[in-house]
Amino acid sequence: MKRHLVLSASIAATLACMSGYLHAGEISDAVLANFNTAEAPRITRVIDNRVATAIPGSRATVLQQAQLIGQLADSESRNHMQLILKRSPQREAALNQLLQGQQDRKNTSLFHQWITAEQYGNEFGVNDADISAVTSWLTSQGFTVNGVYPNKMQIDFSGNVGQIRNAFRTQEARYAINGETVVANSGPASVPVALTDVVAGVAGLTDIHPKPEHVPMQVAKWNAATQSYKTVPTSGASNGMASAEAIPASGGSRFLSPNDMGTMYNIAPLLNAGITGKGVYVAVVEDHDMVPQDWLDFVHEFGLTSYGPTFGQIHPAAPSASFTNCIDPDLSSGTTEDDGETLLDAEWVTAMAPGAHVWVATCDDSGTSNAFGGVFTAADNLINSKAPPPIISASYGFDEAEVDSASKTAIDAMWQQAAAEGISVFVSAGDSGVNAGYNGSSYIMTAISPNAVATSPYVTAVGGTDTADVLDGTTSTYFNSTPNRWGGSAKGYVPEIPWNESCGNDVAAIDLDNGATGLKFCQDEYTAQGRFGNLTAEGSSGGPSAIDAKPSWQSLVYGASSDGMRDIPDVALFGGSYGGVTWAAVCQSGQYSCANGYIGGSAGTSLSSPMFAALQALVDQASGTAQHPVQPQGVAAATLYALAAQEYGSPTSENTASVTSCNADHGSNNDGCVFHNVTRGGIATNCTYGAGTCYAYDGTFGLESLNATTYQEAYPAQPGWSFASGLGSVNATNLVNAWKAFYQ
Incomplete structure (x- = not known):
């Protein structure tokens, strides 16, 4: 049989193939002009590292159970971190208006009218003057600013552990958690108070990757x-x-x-x-x-x-x-x-x-x-x-x-x-x-x-x-x-x-355990195999x-x-x-x-x-x-x-x-x-008592529940x-x- 197949030869060739249709329904600059997004710079105070504030949630919750292995050396590099920015409430409201209109079939001017990355940054990103102030601060801390994304919502930068500690007031270290070794910040990250209206935080202080x-x-x-x-x-x-x-x-x-x-x-x-x-x-x-x-x-x-x-x-x-x-x-x-x-x-x-x-x-x-x-x-x-x-x-x-x-x-x-x-x-x-x-x-x-x-x-x-x-x-x-x-x-x-x-599968319980519930199926399996059985x-x-x-x-x-x-x-x-x-x-x-x-x-x-x-x-x-x-x-x-x-x-x-x-x-x-x-x-599955929402019927091992005291399946x-x-x-x-x- 003849194969009508093509393996793309290069990125450039593939991009050329796409350029003809992708922005069908692209929004016009004239329509974007109707959004009220003009604004003055929000960084108006002198950026003083001595006056800093911690960023809420800047250390992942899971690290509370991690075991410290040791601190990273100051010279160890951390490349291509991302300084994550936040837009003003005014621009956030305008963006939400756009997003709602794009999905509203009754909105004839916005419905399925899509925006480019450049338009997104210019209309709904952070003000250029504020970005300039932030990049200047990063440079003053010894970091290399690699570039600003077109969305004007993130800055790619690189540096080392010592620079991170001095700029963000947190120490990079290695931890053991769930059988893995990860790099993460030992405490919350901080930024100068003058930057808090514009800077959301730093992505890249931890290398816990999605799997x-x-x-x-x-x-x-x-x-x-x-x-x-x-x-x-x-x-x-x-x-x-x-x-x-x-x-x-x-x-x-x-x-x-x-x-x-x-x-x-x-x-x-x-x-x-x-x-x-x-x-x-x-x-x-x-x-x-x-x-x-x-x-x-x-x-x-x-x-x-x-x-x-x-x-x-x-x-x-x-x-x-x-x-x-x-x-x-x-x-x-x-x-x-x-x-x-x-x-x-x-x-x-x-x-x-x-x-x-x-x-x-x-x-x-x-x-x-x-x-x-x-x-x-x-x-x-x-x-x-x-x-x-x-x-x-x-x-x-x-x-x-x-x-x-x-x-x-x-x-x-x-x-x-x-x-x-x-x-x-x-x-x-x-x-x-x-x-x-x-x-x-x-x-x-x-x-x-x-x-x-x-x-x-x-x-x-x-x-x-x-x-x-x-x-x-x-x-x-x-x-x-x-x-x-x-x-x-x-x-x-x-x-x-x-x-x-898992044994929490109610349909399998009925078929394999004489009409039992998932909970009883798990209890019976535990009785037969123990905690270290086929779970x-x-x-x-x-x-x-x-x-x-x-x-x-x-x-x-x-x-x-x-x-x-x-x-x-x-x-x-x-x-x-x-x-x-x-x-x-x-x-x-x-x-x-x-x-x-x-x-x-x-x-x-x-x-x-x-x-x-x-x-x-x-x-x-x-x-x-x-x-x-x-x-x-x-x-x-x-x-x-x-x-x-x-x-x-x-x-x-x-x-x-x-x-x-x-x-x-x-x-x-x-x-x-x-x-x-x-x-x-x-989708209730096996759990241990430490899960907090685990209905544990042997003291430690159990089945996921909405209530740890009485079994309420999570979720039927x-x-x-x-x-x-x-x-x-x-x-x-x-x-x-x-x-x-x-x-x-």
Whole structure:
């Protein structure tokens, strides 16, 4: 079969391809002139280091449990820190007016009129005179000011530990926490009082980086005699619950192909109509490279070549030629890397939107020395470029207790800028129940705390689901016994439950423990195995932010929490399975490549996020016109909640008939539902008493609860929106059609 594939040759070539459409609907300077953003400098006093004040929250909460290893030497360098700025209340109000108007279909002058990074900085950034005063102060402290971002909200600077101590009154040190060694500030950072109206804080005093939200890869090899895949023993044990469908595998695992996912989420009618994501750029931001041949093998293996997908791997440059803060991870390590997170993201964007352009945007962690590492730098540089992509997926995270106030401010500000530019951002909700900081752990050890990268009100947080057929014993109802030529055997939509691999999985408890609750299932497991038995906190994450307020659009839908805080996830797609049964198929390089007859299996909300980003590419293309074939949509969640309110009803008025008919337990793609409402199961996982919200039934070990004294599951699925699965998963064709109709 002829391959109609293109691997981008250079960043310049890729940027040239994008420049023709990206700012379709770009706002005019004349419209921006209507905003009242003119202001006088706010730094009016002499900057005196002797008169300083501590920045609240400038030391991450998690460091309270850290063990000091030792102080860093004064000469040790800290490169590419970010001084995070804050705009005036006047400009903040004007920016909020713009953001609201951009999503208001009745606002004819602002609706879907997007802004450039330069316009953003000039109208809504910090006054040039104030920036000059701040940069002069940094220079006076011995720092090297590398550059000011176009958004005029952050200054890239470098220095050493001694300069940090003198300027910000805090000592850099190494700490041991949760089995890792990290660099962090020993106390709160301070700045001169004269700067407090303009400076929010310093990002880069800690190197706690967000981590990928995926589980270790499963590997299997094709057996021609049995016409099935056989799992490779070294890839990990399975509980043997899987049946033979969905790319059959002996050894207890099965692998979902792009054909399976496309059938489950009803993408085929869109592809048949030419809605493939053609012309849409989707960037996956990473801190490690991948081998491009992986993506080529994947596209060929699963019959996606005819849609003409393209791929490019880039290292987004800083927005100023005066400095470099994004280093190629391969160049930094000296080896050609093949990262499981990166290849998962890139391959599954193509799986769900096979006509889209996939950008793998990577920056090395060690080359930035800031709190966010390569993922933040890659995203930040893209958003501040002259031609940003209309869609970004970030499959990384850490919980809110792991970030200091300046770092969280920087994350939220970055996504806020993306929203103003029309970029739809999707972020994995996390892989460890109610605390996103414990991916891969046996149990959660701190209180409820969601993914700090995902709790911004300017992103769409994507949780993970599990197919319910294995636990329900209904696999033959939803899958054919023999896959087609592209590895697909799903018959249609498959009922879903929240992805939860712990004993807190209520659906698994019913199936495996004679109808028990998740709590009793955990108690029985503990009795049989003890505290050091087969425990895991792996599963989709969700919970309320302790920092960000609830955006108005999240209050529109039945089931929405009244807590006043930003709650995640917003939506969900397949993320993993109880017992490690079901995986998403991937291709990797080396011995276990698809070219050698192997297949990889990956899982996690790192899968869910790029898949939903790909669905957004279908929306963007379908919303296009002859003049502008691609129409960026900005914050996708704002529209998703409006559509969900039509389906589920408002918080005070349930649409009972629709809530019932759109229940995920109804396995059908032929209904009128945009969302599949996940109502069984939950995301409560194993925890220890120290978590604070842990219902401990042995004195120390227990299950996540909203009350440590009486068990209140954190969190169950429910009709409408829930912390377990958000609005649920989607019927892609119905989503695209409803989206278009909503804006007509």
